[in-house]
Amino acid sequence: MLYEMIGIVRPGNLAEVKEYAPRPLRTQHYSLLAPSTGLAFPPIPRSLPMPLYALRIVLAAGQLVLRQGGVIRSVDNWGIFALPRTISKAQQLHHNGHYFCMRYDASTETQHAVKNTMSLDPRVIRSTSVKLGDNKLETLSKFGQVNWLNSAR
Template sequence: MLYEIIGIARPGNIAEIKELVLTAGQLVLRNGGVIRDISNWGVFLLPSPISKHQVRHRRGHYFVMRYDAGVQAHAIVRDNLAIDPRILRSTGVKLGNGKLDNLSKFGKIPWRSLE
């Protein structure tokens, strides 16, 4: 199945974001998955402040990872991101039903610039 995870991490060091994505990617690969796309959206204001680990965050560093994996691999990635203290929020969705003709309509992850 094709999955997409959108994560919001604490803003700050870009090396920390790279480490988060590397860890999630390694989990996908170790469980027989294939990474299709990774996008770094950057730091944005959150729609509403998030309190996590006794700190109130108003900004978050957004990233997106799209990958093919089984249900168990997706659950492992989702659960690991949920317990990581550097992640403010993350969510994962299934894109399509795994058939090639349905997956071909999902192209590059679009993101419009506010500039």
């Protein structure tokens, strides 16, 4: 099944969380590959399209999908926006959030595992997953980029 997950991560510096403090870089590129997984991700350049604190959350969800035989279709960085209302999570009030969107093909068990992982992470303010289509080729071929400028008409 094709799923779309939209997540909201608390904006801020990754170094504020002790166990996620970045280590000094030795090369021009670095990889966020966890040594125990054995999954290969290409090295990510220093000029990231997405901040490192949000990218690590996306990579955790992506590794979970890949480990269980799924395929990641796209990851989009929507940036930092004001939340529709103040949200409290982990005894903190949040007014802004860093939005991202990830489309992936996976089983329903994998989707539940991704949902549980996102709900347990204290850096994630809110996340939701939606099943796209009915798993037929003609329906799935209609999905594309969201046309934000003309969608209100």
